[in-house]
Amino acid sequence: MTLSALADPTRRAILARLATGEASVSELAEPFDMSLVAVSKHLKVLEKAGLISKGREAQWRPCRLEAKPLRQVDDWLESYRQFWNDNLDRLEAYATLLQQGGTDDRSK
Amino acid sequence: MTLSALADPTRRAILARLATGEASVSELAEPFDMSLVAVSKHLKVLEKAGLISKGREAQWRPCRLEAKPLRQVDDWLESYRQFWNDNLDRLEAYATLLQQGGTDDRSK
DNA sequence: CAGTTAATTAACTTTTTGGTTTAATAACGT
DNA sequence: ACGTTATTAAACCAAAAAGTTAATTAACTG
Structure with a gap:
């Protein structure tokens, strides 16, 4: 499942970003020319693959690379x-x- | 493109097999519970990704891992x-x- | 409490993927 | 030349992936 999560370029870019440190969903979405909802879905794919984890800090879900x-x-x-x-x-x-x-x- | 080629378990199994040496399309197809045509398509995906190359030996196309x-x-x-x-x-x-x-x- | 911000859920569309079956192509064996 | 073997091409289908918009949830802010 890991490799199919890694198959998508958007998701790889997200991982690259997270390699530099934690970031919220909207921070992660910002560079992309797609809706925040779409990015949120990519994050769920990454999360299910265990490649990231989400914390909770008030209304934010800081994502961390795993x-x-x-x-x-x-x-x-x-x-x-x-x-x-x-x-x-x-x-x-x-x-x-x-x-x-x-x-x-x-x-x- | 490499990673999406690697995302499929059938294709990874094919690569594993090829790591042990060259094999023809039908040899590669044999272990799988799917049509030879389907395997042939997987091979094309692998080939386009540069993960394998095909030779020609009479009517066979011996595949080699790249x-x-x-x-x-x-x-x-x-x-x-x-x-x-x-x-x-x-x-x-x-x-x-x-x-x-x-x-x-x-x-x- | 009303409004704003952050994120997810739901419903839906489009494209891609992984498979099928039925031809077509190509080289071999007799 | 004819039939068999190996592989690919074509046409098709169903399910998954990647995206959309609109609605919902949750926590903060004044």
């Missing part, structure tokens, strides 16, 4: 991190093959 | 990686505050 799910994404990436080093090795190996007269197209 | 976009996700996470260490510090600081008689609820 790092746990991001850390999970990082963990998920772990397996591929290993892979992309391998991949570089393979590319190198392939480059060598080419020198020796390889034929199949692996452009891109 | 690490670049994943590395970009990793880079994107970088800013937050720093944050989640800070966050742990804050939690510690807060725990200390509680000991001293803090009042506001920050459960979860």
Whole structure:
């Protein structure tokens, strides 16, 4: 669920903003060319994904970034991190093959 | 676009499979309880996101995992990686505050 | 208490996504 | 040339996502 919450650019921008510190819903909404209601919904998505939490301070709901799910994404990436080093090795190996007269197209 | 491609569990499973080596479309489709056409579409999404590339070998299109976009996700996470260490510090600081008689609820 | 500010809920619309089935394309095997 | 295998394209559908406006809730301010 984390990754689908992160799929939306507005939500990523909100997280980026929150990385600099807490902010209320209307503060978070301000930069965007959309209704406050829309932003409020984005926040709910982020909240359900555990990426933010909301406090209450009078009529404000100060939002705070929660790092746990991001850390999970990082963990998920772990397996591929290993892979992309391998991949570089393979590319190198392939480059060598080419020198020796390889034929199949692996452009891109 | 990478993150929305990664948002779907079927597509993540496909990537996991591809991390173990190349596979044709039908091989990739086999584990899933959905039509081959559906899987083919997922592959197109992954391809457009640059997460995989397809070769051609006779009537097969061997798919290969491409690490670049994943590395970009990793880079994107970088800013937050720093944050989640800070966050742990804050939690510690807060725990200390509680000991001293803090009042506001920050459960979860 | 009346009015204002902050945020959410409800009802609705539009677009995107994830799936289907039925063709079409392309390369192989006989 | 004909049938089979692998994959994609087209047309379609249902459900989810992303947005809207109008109404509601809640807490502050004078």
